Amino acid sequence: MQREADAIVTGVAEIGRAVRASREAQGLTQREFAAIAGVGVRFLSELENGKETAEIGLVLRVLADAGYDVVLRPRGTRPPALGDGEAP
Numbered sequence: 403m404q405r406e407a408d409a410i411v412t413g414v415a416e417i418g419r420a421v422r423a424s425r426e427a428q429g430l431t432q433r434e435f436a437a438i439a440g441v442g443v444r445f446l447s448e449l450e451n452g453k454e455t456a457e458i459g460l461v462l463r464v465l466a467d468a469g470y471d472v473v474l475r476p477r478g479t480r481p482p483a484l485g486d487g488e489a490p
Contacts, residue, residue, distance in 0.1 A: 408473075415452030417461065422450040424468035439467040 411417055425435045436446040441460050449456050449464060465472055 413452070414449070414454050414456060414461075417465065418450040418452045420470065421446075421464055421468045424470070425450075435467070439464045 409416070409420075425432070428435070430438070432443050432446050432450070436443045439446070441464060445456070445460060446464065449461060462472060
């Protein structure tokens with residue numbers, strides 16, 4: 403999967419769009435991806451559609467299986483640039 407730029411997430415809908423894009427890029431149906439992530443098809447569908455009450459633990463599991471790292475950093479700071487000696 404091609405590395406994308408960091409994105410600031412402000413809502414569940416953005417997470418859902420990212421998960422759907424990753425799943426579709428992998429050529430997987432919701433049923434196939436849900437099985438890989440260990441969640442139900444209904445949960446995955448609701449997440450992809452931006453359901454605000456999605457369980458955070460399951461969301462993190464789905465994001466990991468979609469190829470995303472979740473990084474928390476203080477607002478207003480920037481991650482180190484590639485090539486500055488820090489690991490990506």
